[in-house]
Amino acid sequence: AQSVTQPDIHITVSEGASLELRCNYSYGATPYLFWYVQSPGQGLQLLLKYFSGDTLVQGIKGFEAEFKRSQSSFNLRKPSVHWSDAAEYFCAVGAGNNRKLIWGLGTSLAVNP
Amino acid sequence: GAVVSQHPSRVICKSGTSVKIECRSLDFQATTMFWYRQFPKQSLMLMATSNEGSKATYEQGVEKDKFLINHASLTLSTLTVTSAHPEDSSFYICSASPDRPSTDTQYFGPGTRLTVL
Numbered sequence: 001a002q003s004v005t006q007p008d009i010h011i012t013v014s015e016g017a018s019l020e021l022r023c024n025y026s027y028g029a030t031p032y033l034f035w036y037v038q039s040p041g042q043g044l045q046l047l048l049k050y051f052s053g054d055t056l057v058q059g060i061k062g063f064e065a066e067f068k069r070s071q072s073s074f075n076l077r078k079p080s081v082h083w084s085d086a087a088e089y090f091c092a093v094g095a096g097n098n099r100k101l102i103w104g105l106g107t108s109l110a111v112n113p
Numbered sequence: 114g115a116v117v118s119q120h121p122s123r124v125i126c127k128s129g130t131s132v133k134i135e136c137r138s139l140d141f142q143a144t145t146m147f148w149y150r151q152f153p154k155q156s157l158m159l160m161a162t163s164n165e166g167s168k169a170t171y172e173q174g175v176e177k178d179k180f181l182i183n184h185a186s187l188t189l190s191t192l193t194v195t196s197a198h199p200e201d202s203s204f205y206i207c208s209a210s211p212d213r214p215s216t217d218t219q220y221f222g223p224g225t226r227l228t229v230l
């Protein structure tokens with residue numbers, strides 16, 4: 001069955017520290033992979049996506065993610081977290097001909113000053 | 114680019130009434146739009162896929178007659194919650210995928226907070 005797992009429900013980091021949010025997927029074909037961020041009271045914003053090619057993908061706001069087929073993972077990273085990065089982060093896999101998204105449960109990121 | 118709007122952003126209604134939520138792609142055309150529901154502190158639940166000019170495709174367990182979807186143009190899809198009840202209170206989010214270029218990427222509206230009294 002197709003699924004997306006975000007093992008960490010909640011993460012707290014200090015401002016300036018590095019960040020890695022984990023995402024594992026189960027999908028039979030080559031996946032389309034996405035990371036979205038949802039800030040309090042705001043809609044979902046696309047951070048980055050992977051369809052094919054270079055497995056290290058650069059996104060907005062200084063985020064990057066690496067697709068590792070052998071580990072079925074698409075972890076999100078940022079070298080130095082800012083207080084404004086506090087938000088809910090969702091990993092998703094595009095599935096099917098109409099590319100419906102299969103969502104992880106999200107990781108809530110808190111940033112300590 | 115790729116901006117999606119929703120209206121209203123927040124609505125409060127009485128039990129038994131119907132509420133219409135609009136989703137518009139402002140700077141692109143979208144044959145396909147999606148409607149989601151999000152409960153507090155939870156992930157998004159896909160309700161239906163809205164297709165311009167044809168019937169929407171509903172996910173299992175979603176009542177078609179309760180959540181009416183109309184995708185009348187390439188930039189507008191509407192979700193009508195009919196005979197709303199308190200259990201329908203939720204955050205409803207739409208997304209749209211541009212037709213050209215076809216990016217297989219969904220862009221999301223800001224969401225509509227529905228409260229049914």
